Amino acid sequence: MRPVLNVVALLGLIAFPPFAFAQDLALKRVMLSSGGLGYFEYEASVDGDATLKLTVSLGQVDDILKSLVVYDDKGGVGGLSLPGREPLAQAFRDLPFDQSSLGSPADLLATLKGTQITVGGAKAMTGRVVSVEEEIATLPNDRGTIKRTRVTLFTDRGLQQFILEDAENLQFADAALRDKIGQALLAIQNNRAKDARTIELSTRGQGKRTVRVAYIVEAPVWKASYRLTLAADPAAPRSALQGWAVIENMSGQDWKDVELTLVSGRPVAFRQALYNAYYVTRPEVPVEVAGRLMPGVDRGGVQVAEDRPKSMPMPAPAPYRAQQERGAAPAMAPPPPPPAPIAVAAEQVEASDAATQVIFKFPRPVTVENGRTLSIPIIDRQVPAQRLALYQADTAPRNPLAAIRLSNDGDSGLPAGVITMYERDRAGYVTYVGDARLSGFPIGETRLLAYALDGKIRIERDVGQCDRPGSG
Template sequence: MDHRVSTAAAPAADAPESVREGTAAGALALRRIVLSTGGVGYFEHEARVRGDAELRLEVRLDQVDDVLKSIVVYDDRGAAGSVTLPGREPLRDLFRELPFDEGALESEAALLNALRGAEVRTSGPGGVVAGRIVAVTAAEAALPGGGSERRHRLALMSDGALKQVVLEELAGVELAEARLEEQVGAALRGLSRQRERNRRELVVHTASAAGEDERVVRVAYVVEVPLWKTTYRLTLPEAPHGKTGALAGWAVVENQSGSDWRDVDFTLVSGNPVTFRQALYELYYVPRPEVPVDVADRVLPRLDEGASGLTARTARRVHLAEARDAAPVASAPASFAAGAFAAGAPEAEESTTQVVFHFPAPISLASGHTALLPIVGREIPAERLWLYQPETSARSPLAAVRLRNDGGESLPPGAITVYERSERGEVAHAGDARLAPLPPGESRIVSFAVDRKVRIDREERSEEALSRARIEGGVLEIVRTARRVTVYTIAGAAREPRVVLIEHPRLDGWELAAPREGVETTSDRYRIRREVAAGETARLEVALERPVSHTIALADLSAEQIGVYLSSREIPEALRAAFARLAELRAAAQDRQRALAGLESTLADLRGEQERVRENLKVVPAGSALATRYLEALSAQEDRIAATSAKLPAAREAVAAAERALADYVRGLSLAP
């Protein structure tokens, strides 16, 4: 990486001519750059002008869309006019008004065939021949030594006669019509412009509003640039009980603009602005439906009575130079942890959505080069921790440090190279880490190495227990508590103490039941703090709980289900007594139901037997002994049916009474937890 960064205010002697000319009156020179982590850069050019002026500015073709979207002209004492640039002019538009297409320019023969009927003058071995083009045809011509070659014959209508000339033998073909000559020239010029694909020149027109005094005009725009990155160096004391660390932050900046930056006012912005691209330099046509010509009916459109108007909004002019001059200048620290700033410390300022680093001295950076610019340098609160992330390292914690931003500005995200400094002053590389955006007053944990001196084991088990039971309105609600327990066994380092943070997953619907202290939460983790002395083996139990609720209608419980609840050792005595009484009433109701069912079954059997006897009686001779026997059986069965039927009302009433007693008990039962 080439670090060609200069902060001197005077132009260098070997500065390119384009840079030195940028300071001349009436010429735009790059004066200010603001690079954003949104992947865009604000470029502000400045010129001193008198009266009306045209300022010219070259931009890359791939930046034209962004320039058209964002260009702004600041003219404090004048009036900004238009901004013009050559159009993209697609080939289809270039040839739209011409009597030939792009293919006609591929060869002389193709062009002359496309210009059939045009008047031309040819000069060659036979002298000058003038006439109108009929056609150009290709033919194979024999060569004296054998073989052949392709030649083209141009047929012309001249003075009423058809004449032919060989195109390859002519010295020239001249178009006689000036208009046609201009059209061919325009096509050729358009093709030449199409090859100029890399640059476009913008012309900014400004008008004098107050006399002829010299004034400053600024032209600015926002275009896509390489993302600037942040890298940090964090130096920690080797002893784990240290409270601070030396933090140095650097910005990696690339100049890929195609031109040198010379003595520009330079600012870096860290934030997440909304940025997008829009192809404003392309030509778009709205497709329209084709409507046939109406030659029959005539219609009279309804009279338009008008529509509500839109109120025009007048844009307020922003005086960027005044705002910049009025901005407060923060005092910069004299040095950084990694050494003094040769370029001067940037002035950091926190805005609503981003942090701004403004460099007090001008910056110079050649095109295609990279610079490493210091932006942060101070002592920062740093607590040594050992972070256990099972998905990262299953058996060992990560050596980490909790950084707290006690400054007034956010720290941008970036990579951190971590060093450890011994008591003798020796520095060693400890590892690399990543820092997320760190606003003022907040803290972040960054991990940089695996600590093999500490071993962590895990054991998991699941439990479930009755936590609450209640009865209300004939409904039993039982709430059981599901419990997930993880036991962490931490075998500490033999010679040094550790402060271990266990990251335990958070689960939807589950709450942390234990431990209650030393716990912090992230979006999807619990972080549980456990101090482990040197040589100690510590045990940490983490429990998550979730209630599981069941509701049951008591009237629907069978005797077997009631028996299951009675056999449980978890239910409280009040609920056990209620179930015992419920079991008695359910048993009584079932006994009455069985007695009724027995009577109904007996009655059904008697009636079935009676029907069988009647069928047999139909086929035996009347007055026979068997007939007499059947009649006696029918009489006895009728007596038994009558006796059984007489018992049914009482049995049914007994069932209803038992069921009423059960329902009344259930309805009146209330048991609070």
Template sequence: MRLSSLSLSFLVLFSSPVFLSSASADTSPQLKRVMLSSAGVGYFEYESDVEGPTTLTLSIPRNQIDDVLKSMTIDGANGGAVSVRMPDDEPLEKGFSDFLFTPDSLESPARLLSELRGAEVSIEGPRSIKGKLMSVEAETVTLDNDKGTQNRYRVSLITSEGLKQAILQDVQSLHFEDEKLRNQLNQALTLMATAQENGPRQLDIVLSGKGKRQVKIGYVVSTPVWKVAYRVQLDKADRAHLQGWAILENTSGRDWKDVELTLLSGNPIAFRQPLYQSYYVDRPVVPVETLNHQLPLIDKGELDGRSQLNQYAMQKQARPMAAPNQLNGGQFLAAPTALMVRSEDEKDIRETDVSQSAPQAEAIENQSQIVLKLPEHQTIASGQSMMTPIIDRDIPAVRHTLLSNNKPIVAVEIANQSTTGLPPGAITFYDGTVDTTYLGDGQIGALPVGEKRLVGFASDLNVRIIRDAPTTKELYSASVNSGVVQIKNSVRQTTTYRLKSSAKEKRIVVLDIPRRANETLVEPKADASGISLIQNGYRIRHSLAAGQEETLNIVTESVKLESLSFEQMQNIDRNSLDFYMRTIIQNGAMDDETKKIFRQIASMRQPSIDADDAIASFQDSREVIISEQKRLRENLAQVPNGSDLQKRYLKQMEQQEDKMDALLSQIETEKDKKAKADVALKVWLNSN
């Protein structure tokens, strides 16, 4: 029992409360406005009526501090100075750097007293003692009647009367006489209480303005993404009724009471930045200059005129530590974000085609997002979700049969004829022609004003579509213009779709055809009725009569253009010529005019190619002779002058020289042939 009393005494002594000055008793602004974005962030706006200089207090979760520092705005300072103060986020060790003890010292009274030797204390217990701490020693004593042992601590104090001791467990109270030490202990416990990583941080907003005024405080923090779920009820005509519901959650940790709630659909750029951390720059250590034993430097001369000052080059390197002590600023601590923008022009853009059966959100669209303001203030308790209608209107909706993954799907083409876009979301389809009947589910992306989307929701059991394997045909064509041969390589791909309907009414079949790079639609014509361009492809609408079976051919063409100049033709060797003559011309992949052009090129290039081959052959023969002459010269150096063997080698050398002269003459002849052939080819090219 005495141990419990002692612990309580220490708690009371070391944990005095922190008082915050304020002009009013209630310093908590009231939440009035919430804007939730589909980008996973939300804008929260608080209001408070104040008079004169005052301090407003907000409690912010630790994981939201960075976002608040980045985005907070304050309106209503009335020309006075504004500052925001909060606890440091420095490590405990840094906060304890000026104390006489460490955070570990506060784990137990015995450990704290051991580290505060020399401190003057007053002890109340079985006897009163006042003196300076000398030591705290652990000891083990045996209980009476041999009932075991007990661990206890003996505290020794130096008093004016000498050394006195007390058992720590028997002490009822212990008081530190030094006021500075007592303040340090209180500060230390406050630091430890606020050092929890996920604990909230208290922001004090200090306003020095004058007079009565309303202050608005807003910031952007991370929130759950709100969702949209649509209901579409189809009727007999090409119309449907669309209803959209928003699903959202309050995970802010505080209740939303009678707040203005706005939903934003868009994709704004949002990021986090660790502004609550402290950053320091490492600086180089420069030695202190001294005059003692200063020796002259030894001159080693200049090195390419470059100094050696790079020896102490500084590298700046930032390392994170912890947080700012306070944030000073003017009326606005950050620029308003996109979540807050509502221009006067946009206020006139309202949704007009609205059913009066249920209230819906006021829709405004700006350049980057759709703003949906709920018509009434909302109350949502912390930890609760809400579903509320935001769209309720009639829309054009035409049924089609869409080929998706080679399967016919019943799809509805939804047109947005309103004045604002529709957010993306899931759609549940119902048939409202007789009784409400569930048809299926679909999904729609963002739908801008004036655009249409096909949304599939069920298999079409009355239409069969078979896609045959595509066939490919390659065709070359060529023309000569200004000395250059233009070659066009066309690849046509034909895909046949066989359509069969057992329905009692006409069907509009929609085929989405992929489109590769440089590919165009040849059949049907790309500009024909029912053909539209979609991302990475074409959309083809085909009317299929009731109970009919039809065949639809889709032909696409990709074209590759090449140019063949005279200089490039000179690089055509025999193998390339064989390719054009045998592979292309003979397989019928050219029209007659193109074949004529390539045959003419081949016939005019043939003499030049033959000449090149002949020159290469003569050059090989010369190399053989040169090698043989080298051997003969080496042999002549080894035989006696005037010998029969010398005469024989000399005769062979003479014969080799004759052959060399003949080869050189033949090479020149072939070069003339090649030149004449090239000139003839160039003249022919330029004449066309």
């Protein structure tokens, strides 16, 4: 007994649609914002018309449809296409079988009863599928039992049966059905990853050129942290400040030799479910149906026309009477009021607002694998630092706080972050002395940072009361 072939082999002569040639886009630039957004820019070298493929996660599709932009200086954009939110459900919607029917040849034949097939092998036959039944057969010499599938066909010679596991091949006679099965299998192949979508971009142009594609999606917020090393001399005017950025690559792809830029700002950002299908609800209007005509019953006598009471109303016209019989049709709702005019902004946002962002662009390419975290320096220089004793009675009533007054005399502002404080002794060794919090630090401003309790200084408070006589 020959083992049953898999479903693809049994289908036989299924024509799959050819794949369109497409080029993959290479990630070149990443810009992360402290506002929780990421800018991703790709490049591809094309010649003439081309189709560019980009695979993204399902959760990013809404943002990509909202923000994707294509830069092709020597050509134009032909369009963008991608599978729907439920691509397999859409693919099987108009097919005579569902996805579960492709689990085995027996399931497929049971679903397609009435379909004409040709069976190849020792028991060849052609006919329409009548039934597909599973049975238990006993092996000779008490070797146990085996499960097999018996298929019944309606042929020119009547009903004939064959064992599906003994068939060498099966072929569907209907070419259109073969195409549908092939399309269904292709849809399963292209949508193995439930949470991924492949976007296809078509470009139109002539000659060789570079096409850039960019979009903005949600990304983890990058964080800044600092290390301030105080000089051994308490009177030293400057101290060493290092700043580090902590970033996470949760984009679903590796960043390999990308140009990385970090932006500290608070942009206005929205989300919109553009990947969902929406429909407009329309009011249902009743169908106008003519009233029934019912002749009167002959009672055996005819009344003289002159004897009719003058007060009796004349019969209503047929259309109006028919309307009375079935009840007046409900009046349609009045049309909705026109939309309110869009309010004009009182002030136009000035381009100088963009200058409030702090931008860190790294000179060398950066590589971060998907799912990994990277900490990279953003600042390393000497800054003005003055040691102070800060007294806050509500925090420490008996001792002042050791504090540092920092001044930003650099070329750019610094984002907020935690500062770890170190102090160098005369021998050059470094000791940890405390932590402090740094708020946003623009150019030219100062910050007072308290990092520890100064136990060397003790404060005695003498609170007294003084009465002064009133004048006049």
